[in-house]
Amino acid sequence: MSAGDVETPRWRRLLINRFVLVPAAIAVAIVFWNVYVSMHSHGVVVGRVVDPAGQPVPGATVVLWVLNFTTYVEKTRATTDSAGRFVITDNDSHNIRLAAEKPGTGRSARVPVRLYFRAQDIELREPLMLSGTS
Amino acid sequence: MHRYPRWPIHLALVGVSFLMLIPFYWVLKTSVTGENIFAYPPSILPKSPHPFYYVDVWYYIPFARYFANSVAVSMIAVIANVVLNAMAGYALTRDFPAKAFVLLLFLSCMMVPFQATIIPAYLITGRLGLLDSYLGLALPQCSTIVCIFVFKASFDAVPRSLIDAARIDGLAEWRIVWKVMLPLAKGAIATNVILGFIWSWNNFLWPLIVTRSADMQTLPLGLARFLSYQEDTTGALYAFCIMVLAPGILLFLLAQNEFIRGLTSGATKG
Amino acid sequence: MAVAPAVAYRPPRLARKRTRQAVLVWCFLAPSLAIFLLYRIIPLLWNVVLSFADWAPLRTMRWAGLDQYEEMLHDDVFWEALWNTLLFIASAPVGIVIALGLALLVSSEIRGRDVYRTIIFISYPLMTVAVAIIWRWLFDERVGLINYVARSLHLVDRPIQFLNSFVWALPSVIVANIWQMLGFYMIILLTGLQNIPPNLYEAAANDGANARRRFWRITLPLLKPSLFLCIVIGMLNSFTSFDLVYVMTGGGPGRATELLVTYIYKLGFSQTRFDYAAAVTIVFFALLVAIAWMANRLSGGNAGAVETD
Numbered sequence: 120m121s122a123g124d125v126e127t128p129r130w131r132r133l134l135i136n137r138f139v140l141v142p143a144a145i146a147v148a149i150v151f152w153n154v155y156v157s158m159h160s161h162g163v164v165v166g167r168v169v170d171p172a173g174q175p176v177p178g179a180t181v182v183l184w185v186l187n188f189t190t191y192v193e194k195t196r197a198t199t200d201s202a203g204r205f206v207i208t209d210n211d212s213h214n215i216r217l218a219a220e221k222p223g224t225g226r227s228a229r230v231p232v233r234l235y236f237r238a239q240d241i242e243l244r245e246p247l248m249l250s251g252t253s
Numbered sequence: 254m255h256r257y258p259r260w261p262i263h264l265a266l267v268g269v270s271f272l273m274l275i276p277f278y279w280v281l282k283t284s285v286t287g288e289n290i291f292a293y294p295p296s297i298l299p300k301s302p303h304p305f306y307y308v309d310v311w312y313y314i315p316f317a318r319y320f321a322n323s324v325a326v327s328m329i330a331v332i333a334n335v336v337l338n339a340m341a342g343y344a345l346t347r348d349f350p351a352k353a354f355v356l357l358l359f360l361s362c363m364m365v366p367f368q369a370t371i372i373p374a375y376l377i378t379g380r381l382g383l384l385d386s387y388l389g390l391a392l393p394q395c396s397t398i399v400c401i402f403v404f405k406a407s408f409d410a411v412p413r414s415l416i417d418a419a420r421i422d423g424l425a426e427w428r429i430v431w432k433v434m435l436p437l438a439k440g441a442i443a444t445n446v447i448l449g450f451i452w453s454w455n456n457f458l459w460p461l462i463v464t465r466s467a468d469m470q471t472l473p474l475g476l477a478r479f480l481s482y483q484e485d486t487t488g489a490l491y492a493f494c495i496m497v498l499a500p501g502i503l504l505f506l507l508a509q510n511e512f513i514r515g516l517t518s519g520a521t522k523g
Numbered sequence: 524m525a526v527a528p529a530v531a532y533r534p535p536r537l538a539r540k541r542t543r544q545a546v547l548v549w550c551f552l553a554p555s556l557a558i559f560l561l562y563r564i565i566p567l568l569w570n571v572v573l574s575f576a577d578w579a580p581l582r583t584m585r586w587a588g589l590d591q592y593e594e595m596l597h598d599d600v601f602w603e604a605l606w607n608t609l610l611f612i613a614s615a616p617v618g619i620v621i622a623l624g625l626a627l628l629v630s631s632e633i634r635g636r637d638v639y640r641t642i643i644f645i646s647y648p649l650m651t652v653a654v655a656i657i658w659r660w661l662f663d664e665r666v667g668l669i670n671y672v673a674r675s676l677h678l679v680d681r682p683i684q685f686l687n688s689f690v691w692a693l694p695s696v697i698v699a700n701i702w703q704m705l706g707f708y709m710i711i712l713l714t715g716l717q718n719i720p721p722n723l724y725e726a727a728a729n730d731g732a733n734a735r736r737r738f739w740r741i742t743l744p745l746l747k748p749s750l751f752l753c754i755v756i757g758m759l760n761s762f763t764s765f766d767l768v769y770v771m772t773g774g775g776p777g778r779a780t781e782l783l784v785t786y787i788y789k790l791g792f793s794q795t796r797f798d799y800a801a802a803v804t805i806v807f808f809a810l811l812v813a814i815a816w817m818a819n820r821l822s823g824g825n826a827g828a829v830e831t832d
Contacts, residue, residue: 137507213308233305237312262628269625270642273702276657279668283660295671337555344551347544355552362563364815368763368784369808372791372800373566373573393562396555426547455650457766462792473652477770480656491660494653505648509641512648516707517714 159240164207166243168199168219168227171251175203179221181247184229185212203246213237217247225250277498284495287488306492314493318468319475323454326390326471330453333395335445339438341396342404343430363398368458375462385465394453400445403518407441408434444515447508454501472497567808573801580795591802601803603778604786605810607693608762611700611782612814615757618701619750622708627742629709630716640713644706651703655770658699662686686772692779696771700764708753715749716742751822755815762811783807 133139168179179199184191194212199205199219213234220226227247234241283290285302310316345356374393383389411434419429435442457473464470470478476497479490505512577587595601629639646654661668662685670682685695719742727737743750765784768774774781774789787807790800 141503141507213312214305233303233308235304235308259633262631262633266625266628266633266639269628270639273643273646273705275668276654276661276702279661280657290666292666294675295666295668337558340551341555344548347548349545349548355556358556358564359559362559364812365563365567365808366759366763366811368765368787369570369804369811370563370566371788372797372804373569374562375791376569376797377561377566392558396558398559401555426544451648455648455652457650457652457769458788462788473650473766476650476652476656480770490656494656497653498649501649502645505645506641513644513710516710 156236160236160238161240162208162210162238163240164210164215164217164232164243165241166205166217167203167246168205168221168249169203169246170224170249175199176219176221176224176249177201177203179203179205179219179224179249181205181207181217181219183207183210184216184218185210186214191216211238213239217243219247219249221249280491280494284488284491290488306488307496309487309489310492310496313489314475314479316475316493316496319470319472322387322469323471325387326460327450327453329387329391330394331446331449333391334397334400334449335442337396338400338404338445339430339435339442341401342441343408343434345401345405346408359398359401367393371458371462374459378463384463385469387469389463390460390469390471391453393459394449394456397449397452400441400448403444403515404438404441406518407438411437440511440514443508443511444518447504447512448515450504451501451512570801570804570808573798574805576798578798580797587798591799594799595802595806600778600781600786604781604783605806607779607781608783608810610693611697611761611764612758614697614701615704615754615761618704619708619712619753619757621701622705622753623712623746623750625705625709626712626716630713640709643709646703647706649703651766652770654699654703655767658695658702659686659771662695687776689776689779692772692775696768696780699771700761700767703767704757704760708757711749711753711756712746715746719745747822751818754822755818758814758818759811762807762814783810 164183166181168176168181170176177199181197181199183194183196185194194215195207195209197205197207205219213236215232215234216229217232218227218229227249230243230245230247232241232243282299284306285304286299287306288296288300345352378384378389378392381389383392415433416429419433424432455473456471457477460471460474461477464474467478476493479493574591575587575589576584577590578584625643629636629643662670664670664682664684664687667682667685669685670679673679674682683691685691723741723745724737727741732740763784764782765788768780768782768785769788772780774785783803784807787800787803790796790803
């Protein structure tokens with residue numbers, strides 16, 4: 120502690136220093152980000168499948184491809200329930216593609232989905248639309 | 254004094270600043286959109302930017318590994334630099350028989366650029382068994398003559414009375430350095446840290462020669478390897494560039510004054 | 524304190540203290556000296572020895588006299604690399620002149636001076652590898668920005684293959700180098716400009732000298748040490764500019780941008796011809812010393828120091 124109380128105490132000078140503030144802010148941001156990632160990375164992919172008329176399609180098969188170096192390989196499949204929703208629970212990649220198909224109703228295009236971190240939990244905003252031709 | 258209009262100066266400087274900043278903007282734009290790698294003519298503003306190239310860089314290039322390597326090597330180099338240079342700078346303020354010879358030696362070492370020593374330095378590092386290790390990467394950078402002279406100038410500026418008082422008090426030599434001189438040489442330490450860190454961080458040729466395994470590569474090396482593997486066909490390369498440049502720019506903006514002071518004072522040898 | 528006769532006899536206590544101090548000084552100097560010995564002096568001498576020998580790893584060294592140098596005389600690549608290096612060095616003054624103009628602009632009394640200084644200087648501390656990639660991208664023939672601007676301004680009809688042509692490759696690398704070094708030169712010149720006492724200008728203005736005469740008679744002579752420093756560091760930087768050339772062109776189409784440094788690296792680590800590379804290194808170093816000595820002589824022989832009143 121300095122002799123005169125007029126100047127700011129030493130610990131305060133140390134804290135306001137820009138070489139302390141900036142790394143501390145970065146460290147705090149990193150900690151928060153890691154906490155967020157660990158809370159939201161269960162690999163859950165949720166979406167819906169609809170037919171060209173917009174009606175949900177039960178019993179359609181949804182295929183998940185993950186990026187392996189430069190190509191996409193098939194990882195897992197899921198089936199839609201009676202409301203046309205599907206849930207995939209073991210995605211571990213950050214760059215995936217999804218396609219749905221139901222014999223008799225058609226197949227959808229391969230939709231690329233890019234995530235912010237591996238195994239990010241995501242719910243697709245747009246449903247996978249089947250093409251309508253078998 | 255004459256009064257001359259200011260706006261032409263501002264105009265010229267704004268033009269020059271524009272030219273200096275355009276490469277950064279262009280790379281930033283490409284790293285968030287990935288357009289314009291194949292398409293022509295390029296668009297000036299980014300259309301539909303997305304940060305997913307950065308995600309690709311993080312996972313596919315082992316960015317964390319390269320970053321950690323660069324940080325480790327730089328820390329070893331900087332800490333060794335400060336300690337060794339301070340010691341040598343202090344020794345040069347004392348009078349001893351061979352002082353002129355040692356000074357001449359140091360000055361002549363300044364004339365020898367690093368590029369003139371790469372092959373024997375590689376052979377020496379191999380003989381020492383330090384190839385492909387952090388110590389081998391950091392060792393040639395552990396002392397720089399410019400910074401020795403910066404420390405020497407800073408120690409020379411300490412008033413003699415302080416040293417004499419400390420000596421009369423009976424302090425041992427190294428305690429004098431530690432308690433009396435180093436606190437007064439904070440500027441020299443800051444200069445040394447900044448310069449040493451930036452030189453070590455940006456060093457490309459020596460890691461290129463010394464690293465053998467992909468695990469020990471530093472950031473510049475990783476960047477160059479990525480370019481040679483993937484050419485420039487993906488926005489991920491430019492995202493990598495931005496991720497590599499960002500710490501340098503941040504550090505520079507934080508420590509600008511120390512950096513400039515170090516360059517101007519160290520460059521004009523005393 | 525005991526009075527000691529002013530002759531060679533020293534009381535034992537003082538002699539012990541002297542040796543203790545000398546030992547301490549040498550202990551402090553030893554680590555730095557060891558590093559320089561290990562990585563500057565011994566490599567230089569080893570290069571000299573290697574250049575007169577015929578050696579490969581795992582073979583015994585044989586004395587070869589001037590064989591390596593003779594091979595160098597007949598090596599076209601060596602001469603091309605030497606020529607490119609000299610061109611590269613000769614381009615440093617261009618950057619310095621531009622930086623002088625910038626320094627004059629930035630040192631005038633305008634607001635936001637520090638911002639301009641930061642923006643111009645920011646390119647210097649960056650990683651040269653990243654700068655090389657950026658400029659490689661800008662110079663690209665299909666989608667590069669420079670070609671786009673040239674074609675939009677109708678300067679050329681078809682895109683120029685900057686990094687693939689024998690004519691344009693080296694100038695492109697030089698432009699990238701100048702872009703990076705501009706800030707550094709400007710900072711040195713700014714410091715030099717700030718050290719000129721302003722009363723000189725006032726006195727000259729009172730004597731009726733206009734701006735141009737003030738520049739040529741006052742500014743330039745007093746900037747000589749800073750200019751000399753810029754030239755020396757600029758030439759050193761161009762001489763040893765491995766990162767930029769290696770990443771931007773890798774030696775250029777053919778050998779159009781091959782510098783002595785890149786040639787030494789390729790000889791040593793691609794072809795593993797350590798002895799021949801050592802000979803080229805010796806020539807490289809001799810050239811450096813020659814140029815530094817010539818620069819010193821040309822600037823007045825006192826390392827550019829200016830006389831103070």
